[in-house]
Amino acid sequence: EPEVTQTPSHQVTQMGQEVILRCVPISNHLYFYWYRQILGQKVEFLVSFYNNEISEKSEIFDDQFSVERPDGSNFTLKIRSTKLEDSAMYFCASSSGQGKGYTFGSGTRLTVV
Amino acid sequence: GESVGLHLPTLSVQEGDNSIINCAYSNSASDYFIWYKQESGKGPQFIIDIRSNMDKRQGQRVTVLLNKTVKHLSLQIAATQPGDSAVYFCAEQLDDYKLSFGAGTTVTVRA
Numbered sequence: 001e002p003e004v005t006q007t008p009s010h011q012v013t014q015m016g017q018e019v020i021l022r023c024v025p026i027s028n029h030l031y032f033y034w035y036r037q038i039l040g041q042k043v044e045f046l047v048s049f050y051n052n053e054i055s056e057k058s059e060i061f062d063d064q065f066s067v068e069r070p071d072g073s074n075f076t077l078k079i080r081s082t083k084l085e086d087s088a089m090y091f092c093a094s095s096s097g098q099g100k101g102y103t104f105g106s107g108t109r110l111t112v113v
Numbered sequence: 114g115e116s117v118g119l120h121l122p123t124l125s126v127q128e129g130d131n132s133i134i135n136c137a138y139s140n141s142a143s144d145y146f147i148w149y150k151q152e153s154g155k156g157p158q159f160i161i162d163i164r165s166n167m168d169k170r171q172g173q174r175v176t177v178l179l180n181k182t183v184k185h186l187s188l189q190i191a192a193t194q195p196g197d198s199a200v201y202f203c204a205e206q207l208d209d210y211k212l213s214f215g216a217g218t219t220v221t222v223r224a
Contacts, residue, residue, distance in 0.1 A: 004156075031210070042217055043157060043202065048210040056210045091156050101147050102212070104156035 002026040004105035006092050012111045013082055021077045021108045023092030031095040032075045033102065034067065036060070036088040043091065049075065082112045123219045132190040136203035136215045141184060145206040148177060148188045151217070152199045160188070160201075190220075198222045 005024040013019050025032050034046040048055040049067055057065075066078045075094075079086055089109050093102035126132045138146065144165040149157035163170045163177045163186075170177050176189040186203050200219050204212040 033211070035212075043204075043212075043214040045211040045213070050210070056208070058211075093156075101159045101162050103159070104149075106154075106156045 002103070004092055004094055004103050006090075006105035006108050008108060009106065010109045010111070012113060015084060015112055016081050019079050019082055019110065021079075021090050021092075021110070023075045023077070023105055024073050025075055025092065025094030026096075026103055027073070029094035029096050029103075031055075031097070032067075032069070033093040033095070034077045035091045035093065035104075037091065037107075038088045046077075046090075079110075082110075084112050086110060087112045121218060122216065123221070125221045125223060126193050127223050128195060129192055132188075132193045132197070132220060134188045134190075134201050134203075134218045134220065136186045136188075136218075138184050138186060138203065138205045138215070139213070140205060140207055141181070143205040143207060146177070146179060146186055147204045147206070147212070148175075148186075149202045149204060149214075150197075150199045151202065157202060193220075193222050195222050195224065 007022045011019055032049040035043050036046055037043045045058050047057040047061045047067055064080045068076050087110055089107040091107045092105045095102045147162040148160040150160050151157045161172045161175050161177050163179050168179050174191045178187045190197055198221055200217045202217045203215045207213050
């Protein structure tokens with residue numbers, strides 16, 4: 001069964017450093033998403049991406065965050081200057097169309113120290 | 114989705130019994146709902162979905178019920194197994210792009 005692949009599985013970074021989280025969505029999917037989950041809390045929407053541009057973003061997705069699809073297969077989330085409160089699980093997801101269920105990756109656990 | 118009244122953060126169920134997990138959603142205009150299962154250290158895994166033009170949908174050992182009048186969603190798991198132990202989230206699709214997740218119910222299956 002096709003999977004969404006995320007790397008790394010765990011990233012530890014110092015406060016103020018830049019991090020890039022990587023995702024390889026399912027190959028024929030057109031819609032891409034990033035979500036995050038702070039430990040013990042619910043999954044929160046960050047951003048959606050379609051046709052090489054951001055479709056929608058939440059209030060969490062401020063100027064420190066950016067997304068990119070640098071080639072035909074990767075989808076990245078960059079946090080320019082990490083803060084302690086950015087520590088969370090970050091999930092990438094992709095979908096084949098509007099109004100359809102997503103496939104989530106296994107996540108990257110980001111720990112900011 | 115939000116949790117009002119009927120939502121329980123934890124559910125302990127005897128192996129072989131049926132489980133019912135409840136969720137209340139917030140937007141009466143939402144037309145697509147999904148149940149996800151999340152095991153420890155993993156991403157949400159799709160279980161079953163339902164559109165607002167239906168009130169019931171069945172899968173393998175799972176049934177989702179939708180009551181639009183009271184904005185309530187439930188997931189029924191038949192003959193619960195140890196592998197069903199996980200956190201279960203309902204999600205409503207608010208528009209074409211994003212999901213809003215509920216608070217989650219941790220299901221523990223007792224042997």
